[in-house]
Amino acid sequence: MIPITSLKLLKHKALLDRLPKDHPQYRYIYDKWRQFESGQVGEANLEYYLKRAYLDSPQFLNGLRFEHQSAFQIDWLLLDLGYRIILEIKNYTAPIYFDPHSRQLIRTKAGEKEVFPDPLLQVDLQYAQLRRFLDEHNIEQLPTFTAAVFVNRNAILELQDYPNRHRILTAQALPSFLEKIARKHPAKISPSRNQEIVSFLRNHHQEAHFPVLDRYGIKWSDLIKGVPCPACTRFAMNRIRQRWQCPFCNERSSDAHLPVLFDLALLSENRITNKLAREFLGTASPEVIKKLFQRAPLIRKGNNKGAYYKHVDLIKYL
């Protein structure tokens, strides 16, 4: 299944919420998070334009990722009854020059030049990989088109020298691009078959393995421990008579530990141990943790000393 909110984003947020602001890596991780977030917003905004096109019976998949030979991810895949379209979404700002010889994009921002790979090379590679995947699962091929969509209104696309410019689009140009293809490709499969294929693809989605602490070389000991107060957000609440109590604003709560468990699941690739929970909930007793676990949306895995817990909201992905 494809998560509604990107797990990569959620993991970054969980990490930032517990990383001290003066940590040497904080700024870098924060910038990464912002970058992923704006990418996600760009992809989500595109849905509006996708759904404005008059098409037969289209199905849309956002963020589909497979691990097949090598891993590949498709920003948007449109599957209709007579054709398919793969879209690579870019959220770049500032003037971008498309160099037809180097197959690179050159962005000039505040006098500085930055180079990006040609998105059409990326999306064509995705198509080759998708083709192979469909073949191996005996799914019928349909004429498939690829394009890159620049969703940021402030991007100025310098395409004058670029021979494939008809496949470089702005979001506003997308509906008519789709309709043109749809007109030339009448239905070859039934709506129910198309639905079946979409379900198959969705079920084969694989989340990227992204252990966020390892990725940035952050240690568990670098993180802020404790249960934050749901009212004033300060660390940390005390456990008093089977409830959490905030020493700053006196807020009391019986379930303030639940978001902490979800964050620990994100930070540990969904492998929460009793010891880890003890450390982060600030409770010395394994028995207290056991009781909290029993009433939390967690599933026990492994046995005895190797026991750990998985959060049910993440079990489909991690």
Ligand SMILES: [Zn+2]
């Ligand atoms: Zn408080």
